[in-house]
Amino acid sequence: MHQNADEFAYMLRAQRAAYGGTYELVHHQLRDLGISASMIDIAAAADSWRPLLQPNTKVIYVEAISNPLMEVPDLPAVAAFAKQHGLTSVIDATFATPINLQPALDPGFDVVIHSATKFLNGHSDLIAGVVASSAEIVSQIKSKANHLGGSLDPHAAFLLHRGVKTLALRVERQNANAALLAEALEKHPQVAAVFYPGLPSAPRYELVRELFINGGAGGMLAFEPYGGMHAAEAVLKHLKLGMVAPSLGGVETLATRPSSTTHVGLTREQRQAIGIGEGLIRVAVGIENGQDLVDDFMQALDAAAAAAAAAPTNKVE
Structure with a gap:
């Protein structure tokens, strides 16, 4: 989208907590191209973002549901801020899916992107991405993809077409399972915090109910057991149904x-600064029997607590 070298000073705006790969792209790879970036706190009022604008700021980027803390920005406010200041607004709606946030262009975003590898495909067997926008912007992106690569091979396209056919059915089940699991985790005495936008205790819960179709808050959640990293590792070790x-x-x-996978590229201090604790567990909920999932996580938490009680000399962060 850049025409000459002196235009490579564009600013990209991104929310404070985002996918680790996006964080590294924004703060490392794009800087090699002369594109600098700043992070904004999506929990703050839009007025607080204005002082951060530079004359060459061009883009504001958000995740519809942030990874991994499951924060939902005030999407209409972000889109309105972008329009007010002549910015191109980009939203990653991967966690929300087109089923729950349909269409994502409604809040007023210029570009909607999805990792089609994930929910759109639904079978964990391909790598693909989707960009939805105006014909003008899509034409520019197609031109770049033609020259720089990124084209989907025929078999992957076939698999993605297969997966999309069951998208609505899968997401409906994942919504229900995630809500059931989040509610159970919130009540468990070994759980310090649960992050799921569909919980009444979640920030912007009323906005989620307003923006997301039929109350579907997605199939992603996160939680922190008491005891930090060691407790989290113990919980994961004792899972039987969840992988x-x-x-x-x-x-x-x-x-x-x-902290050991999706955001391992960040330092511990960087993770702490954006709210990602060493004991945070992110859960991508599947379509299994919902009560079976709840039972599995409950027994894993209980087993982890029992193991910790039997070994009092273990360090707890």
Whole structure:
């Protein structure tokens, strides 16, 4: 989208907590291209973002549901701020899916992106991405993709077409399972915090109910057990139905510690600064029987607590 070298001073705006790969892209790879970036706190009022604008600021980027803390920005406010200041607004709606936030262009964003590898495909067997925007912007992106790569191979396209056919059914089940699991985790005595936008205790819960269709708050959640990293590792070790892996959006339930996987590229201090504790567990909820999932996580928490009680000399962070 840049025409000459002197235009490579564009600013990219990004929310404070985002996917680790996005964080590294924004703060490292894009800087090699002369594109600098600043982070904004999506929990703050839009007025507080204005002083951070530079004459060459061009883009504001947000995740519809942030990874891994499941924060939902005031999406209409972000889109309105972008329009007011002549910025291109980009939203990553991967966690929300087009089923829950449909269409994502409604809040007023210029560009909607999805990691099609995840929910759109739903079977954890391909790598793909989707960009939805105006014909003008899509034309520019197609031109760049044609020259720089990134084209989907025929078999992957076939698999993605297969996956999209069951998207609505899968997401409906994942919504229900995630809500059930989040509610159970919130009540468990070994859990310090639960991050799920569909909980009444979540920030902007009323906004989520307003923006997301039929109350569907997605199939992603996170929680922190008491005891930090060692407790989290013990919980993961004792899972039987849920698998320990960093991906998401498939039919199976996956759990991981972001500090050792998705956000391992950040320093511990950087993770702490954006609210990602060493004991945080992110869960990508699948389509299994919901009560079976709840039972599995409850027994894993109980087993981890019992193991800790039996070994009092273990360090607890």
